[in-house]
Amino acid sequence: MSLPVHLVPTLAEARVGSEVTVEGDEAHHAVAVRRLRVGEQVVLTDGRGVSVRGEVTSTGKRVFVVEALDVETAPEPAPSVTVVQALPKGDRGELAVEVLTEVGVARIVPWAASRSVAVWKGERAAKSVARWRSTAREAAKQARRAWHPEVDPMASTAEVVALLAGADLAVVLHEDATDSLADLLVPAEGHLVVVVGPEGGIAPDELTAFVAAGARSVRLGAEVLRTSTAGLAATAALLSRTPRWS
Template identity: 70%
Template sequence: MSLPVHLVESLAGVVVGSVVEVTGDEAHHAVAVRRLREGEHVVLTDGRGTSVTGEVASTGKRLFTVRVVSVDVSERPHPAITVVQALPKGDRGELAVEVLTEVGVDRIVPWAASRSVAVWKGERAAKSLAKWQATAREAGKQSRRSWLPTVTPLATTDSLTDVVREADLAVVLHEDATAPLSALDVPASGRIVVVVGPEGGITPDELALLEGAGALTVRLGDEVLRTSTAGVVAVAALLSRTERWA
């Protein structure tokens, strides 16, 4: 059975024999909800490549300590995958973030596309972004990732041009495209960007802007997928052709 994973702020300088203290909501969930007890073994990760395995040395109301028995440092995986996810309606945004995190995406960019049904403004924008970030953290722990994905603030279409330009390969998923995703050459390193449109589709103006920045318009297949699932299917198809899934 896999050991439970808990997220900590930093593991800098931690070595075998160190005692790491976990506090706050993370500790409360472990102690009060999961009933974590002294002597159990857990994994701690900082989400930036370092994970440790250790034995719970003590527990309190909103804290527990772990004595480290092993340390693992992982390099950031390559190629790095960014998914630009147009805002879906309802809770499909959290679903998209969850599965994208589980499949190994490194950065998720929420996008206010012209035809997005959902709208993030004011206080709702802050709450929605926080919910996406929390979903990514929990999915990252569940999938035992040493590197957790970044969920950026809401992007406009104009700001996406910079995201596309910095990529070694950028693709826009579109049901009317003639070029299949499977025919592309996938870079072994660098950054890959996948743009997923909203339920209403990407507008011609948005498509022209993204293509002008260097994105390729591609299709997955004959079937039309939901915006909340198209990204994870595309990323899986790309990762299967890299050393990350070798």
């Protein structure tokens, strides 16, 4: 049975035999909801590559302390994958974030595409980004990732264009593309970017701007996927041809 995973701000000073204190909501959920007890073993991670397996030595209302039994440091996965996700309607955004996190993306960028049904403005934008970040955090713990993904603030099309220009390989998923994702040469290192359009599709001017920035317009296959799952399929197809999945 897998040990429960808890996120802490830092494990920079963690050594075998040292104690790590977990506080706040993370500790409250473990102690009050999961009924964590002294003597149980857990895994702690800082989401930046360091993980600790340890034994609980004490618990409180919103705190517990762990003695480190093992400390592991994992290198950042390469190539890294960023997915630019057009804002979906309803709760499909959280679904997209969940599955993208599970498959191993390094960064998720919410994109306000011109044809997005959902509109994020003001307080709603802040709350939506917070929900995406919470979803990514919980999915990363479930997937037992040593490196957790970043979720950016909402990006404009111009900001996505700038992001594409710095990629080692950038693709835009488009059902009418003539090139297939399966035919691309995928670099073993560097930075990959996948752009996923909204339910209404990517507008012609957006596609033109992305291709001008160096992205390749590609199709996944004959089927048309939902915006909430297309990024997962594309990322998996790319990673399957890299050392990460070999």
